[in-house]
Amino acid sequence: MVRQKRTAFYLSDRTAITAETLGHSLLSQFDGITWDRINIPFIDNVTKAQAVLKRINQASEQDGHRALVFSTLLKPEVLALIKQANCQVFDYFETFIPAIEEELRQPFARMAGRSHGVQHHLSYFRRINAINFVLAHDDGVNPKYLDEADIILVGVSRSGKTPTCLYLGLQYGIAAANYPLTPDDMDTLQVPATLIPVQDKLFGLTLTPEQLHLIRQERQPNSHYASRAQCENEIQWQEALFHRFNIPFLDTTGISIEEISTIILDRCALKRKLYGA
Amino acid sequence: MVRQKRTAFYLSDRTAITAETLGHSLLSQFDGITWDRINIPFIDNVTKAQAVLKRINQASEQDGHRALVFSTLLKPEVLALIKQANCQVFDYFETFIPAIEEELRQPFARMAGRSHGVQHHLSYFRRINAINFVLAHDDGVNPKYLDEADIILVGVSRSGKTPTCLYLGLQYGIAAANYPLTPDDMDTLQVPATLIPVQDKLFGLTLTPEQLHLIRQERQPNSHYASRAQCENEIQWQEALFHRFNIPFLDTTGISIEEISTIILDRCALKRKLYGA
Numbered sequence: 001m002v003r004q005k006r007t008a009f010y011l012s013d014r015t016a017i018t019a020e021t022l023g024h025s026l027l028s029q030f031d032g033i034t035w036d037r038i039n040i041p042f043i044d045n046v047t048k049a050q051a052v053l054k055r056i057n058q059a060s061e062q063d064g065h066r067a068l069v070f071s072t073l074l075k076p077e078v079l080a081l082i083k084q085a086n087c088q089v090f091d092y093f094e095t096f097i098p099a100i101e102e103e104l105r106q107p108f109a110r111m112a113g114r115s116h117g118v119q120h121h122l123s124y125f126r127r128i129n130a131i132n133f134v135l136a137h138d139d140g141v142n143p144k145y146l147d148e149a150d151i152i153l154v155g156v157s158r159s160g161k162t163p164t165c166l167y168l169g170l171q172y173g174i175a176a177a178n179y180p181l182t183p184d185d186m187d188t189l190q191v192p193a194t195l196i197p198v199q200d201k202l203f204g205l206t207l208t209p210e211q212l213h214l215i216r217q218e219r220q221p222n223s224h225y226a227s228r229a230q231c232e233n234e235i236q237w238q239e240a241l242f243h244r245f246n247i248p249f250l251d252t253t254g255i256s257i258e259e260i261s262t263i264i265l266d267r268c269a270l271k272r273k274l275y276g277a
Numbered sequence: 278m279v280r281q282k283r284t285a286f287y288l289s290d291r292t293a294i295t296a297e298t299l300g301h302s303l304l305s306q307f308d309g310i311t312w313d314r315i316n317i318p319f320i321d322n323v324t325k326a327q328a329v330l331k332r333i334n335q336a337s338e339q340d341g342h343r344a345l346v347f348s349t350l351l352k353p354e355v356l357a358l359i360k361q362a363n364c365q366v367f368d369y370f371e372t373f374i375p376a377i378e379e380e381l382r383q384p385f386a387r388m389a390g391r392s393h394g395v396q397h398h399l400s401y402f403r404r405i406n407a408i409n410f411v412l413a414h415d416d417g418v419n420p421k422y423l424d425e426a427d428i429i430l431v432g433v434s435r436s437g438k439t440p441t442c443l444y445l446g447l448q449y450g451i452a453a454a455n456y457p458l459t460p461d462d463m464d465t466l467q468v469p470a471t472l473i474p475v476q477d478k479l480f481g482l483t484l485t486p487e488q489l490h491l492i493r494q495e496r497q498p499n500s501h502y503a504s505r506a507q508c509e510n511e512i513q514w515q516e517a518l519f520h521r522f523n524i525p526f527l528d529t530t531g532i533s534i535e536e537i538s539t540i541i542l543d544r545c546a547l548k549r550k551l552y553g554a
Contacts, residue, residue: 006381015539018302025295025349026373029385039549041539068380072302088380096303096367103345103365104283108306125495127534131440135415163408166443170534218402257404257447262292262318272316 007036007059011052011071011082016041022092023070036063043073049081056085074110123173126273130169130176137177138162143194149177150270152198155205156181156234157225158215160252160260164205167261173273174265183230186237191245203264204242204249209235211253284313284336288329288348288359293318299369300347313340320350326358333362351387403550407446407453414454415439420471426454427547429475432482433458433511434502435492437529437537441482444538450550451542460507463514468522480541481519481526486512488530 008027010019016039027035036059040052060066067087073079074093083089097108136142137149139162146152151174153161161178168174185192191199209232216226224230242249248267252260265272285304287296293316304312313336320326337343344364350356351370360366374385413419414426416439423429428445430438430453438455445453462469468476486509493503501507519526525544529537542549 004381015536017535017539018298021295021298022369022373025369026377029370029374029388030377030381030383031386032383033381039539039542041543066380068377088376090373090376092299092302093306095372097306099365099367100303100307100345103343104281104307104310106307106309109308111306124533125492128437128440128492131443135412135439138412160405162412163405163447166408166447170440170443170447215402215405218406256401258294259292262294262316265316266318 003032003034004065005034005036006063006065007038007056007067009052009056009059009067009069009071009087010037010039011043011069011073012041013044013072013074013078014041016072019070019072019092022072023068023090026070026090027068043078044075046077046081049078053081053085056082056087060086123274126173127170130173130273131166133175133177134165134169137175138165140179140194143179146177146179146194146198146201148175149198149201150175151177151203151264151268152195152201153178153205153264154181154195154202154238154247156212156238158212158219159205159207160257161205163257164260164264167257168264171261171274172265172270174270181234181238181241183234186234189237189241189244191241191247199245199247202247203268204238204247205260206235206239206242206249206251207253208251280309280311281342282311282313283340283342284315284333284344286329286333286336286344286346286348286364287314287316288320288346288350289318290321290349290351290355291318293349295369296347296349300345300367303347303367304345320355321352323354323358326355330358330362333359333364337363403450404447407450407550408443410452410454411442411446414452415442417456417471420456423454423456423471423475423478425452426475426478427452428454428480428541428545429472429478430455430482430541431458431472431479431524433489433515435489435496436482436484437534438482440534441537441541444534445541448538448551449542449547451547458511458515458518460511463511466514466518466521468518468524476522476524479524480545481515481524482537483512483516483519483526483528484530485528 008023010016010023012019020039043049043052056067069087069089071091072093079091101107153165155161157180165176165178168176179195212231213226213228220226250263285300287293287300289296297316317329320329333344346364346366348368349370356368378384430442432438434457442453442455445451456472472479489508489512490503490505497503527540
């Protein structure tokens with residue numbers, strides 16, 4: 001069977017991040033179609049809209065199916081032009097704003113880029129500070145200041161600590177530190193001494209030995225470090241440690257950084273310091 | 278005037294990231310309301326939904342206005358329960374899926390977590406590799422391998438290079454390096470020698486001297502480094518450099534990391550290596 005090929009456009013006056021999130025979430029619910037996805041941000045005048053209209057028509061013609069367009073276009077004249085193209089338009093504001101206006105009994109601001117722009121100085125600084133914190137406390141550096149962390153992720157090498165910390169900082173403003181569990185720690189079933197004073201902030205990341213093996217192979221192919229046996233030993237040891245000291249932990253196999261981060265926020269009842277920044 | 282206080286709920290079977298992004302984008306279009314925003318992820322059964330229903334009713338009662346609920350709930354029985362609460366529900370799937378089903382002539386998969394889960398091994402590795410690349414090439418370390426970068430951000434200290442690189446890596450899988458322009462470089466109006474072989478990959482980040490001063494004050498209050506005069510000198514020098522060598526650059530004052538990243542992708546025609554991962 002030949003897969004249907006279609007084009008999806010994500011259009012916006014500003015970044016098109018919201019349009020992309022919406023479209024991606026909807027399209028991921030349909031199988032068997034190969035999508036060509038085209039982001040076009042900053043469509044803030046009619047001249048640009050005309051060029052986009054042409055691109056949409058070309059895509060629809062080439063595909064033999066009309067394109068789907070997901071948009072957060074705020075200028076009525078821009079949206080009106082796009083609707084003349086051979087496509088199906090899902091405009092996010094047009095769909096939902098009227099009902100919200102009615103509920104809140106006020107008109108909407110029709111201001112572009114409110115969602116992903118910098119509205120608040122304070123939240124900008126919080127975000128930058130959180131990222132700086134993550135970088136300064138990556139991989140167990142600066143253990144002196146671990147007590148300033150909101151959370152400390154622990155796990156063996158390549159268990160996903162760093163990307164998760166970065167996501168927690170970037171997206172939620174959480175001061176996330178991480179500390180590696182190393183083969184040197186494996187002589188005993190004890191929490192590394194540095195971590196004892198901050199034990200209530202620990203959260204463990206684990207994964208299947210198979211997955212760890214795959215990830216380490218990518219980094220140091222055919223090393224002792226990447227071997228199935230070594231991965232199995234380390235995972236077995238760290239999970240025993242988590243159980244013994246009641247350290248909450250999560251098996252991250254097959255789940256994304258976004259999901260890992262949300263689960264951690266939820267389980268640890270961490271308060272996010274940024275909202276949709 | 279007393280600000281109206283209302284509650285917004287972001288509900289989902291999985292992370293609620295889509296519900297949050299979309300709800301935040303809509304609510305940012307309305308001024309003068311203080312929002313209490315509550316994320317509740319992983320509502321995947323009726324028991325959990327009943328507890329959420331109670332929370333919504335409590336919030337609506339306390340506020341004296343019914344809550345707004347933004348959801349990506351896939352289980353019809355869960356969504357039906359939430360709709361019994363005293364609130365206005367905006368469900369993305371319910372709103373948009375039927376028209377897409379009709380257009381694509383197939384039913385949707387009704388699978389939770391497709392948008393922010395890990396669908397593709399390859400894209401997971403790309404993402405992790407991009408983050409590793411960013412960390413390994415932060416602040417001019419490893420200049421030997423700069424030619425492997427998709428893009429190299431340049432700018433004076435605190436111009437936002439690191440957070441932007443991290444966002445480019447995390448969100449789009451772009452191998453983004455960054456290299457600092459320092460006062461030592463300011464003796465001449467020349468590109469630092471290390472960067473000459475990779476000059477076509479450079480992109481400059483600049484900002485107003487006032488904003489740079491504010492950011493540096495936060496870091497080293499009342500230092501020469503943070504002084505207005507020093508900030509002005511450095512900005513003037515770097516912008517002259519960007520002009521002289523035709524290095525594309527962006528004034529990032531007052532725009533967010535998301536916007537900066539999107540503008541860079543757009544201007545440099547960089548191909549993203551991840552999609553809505």
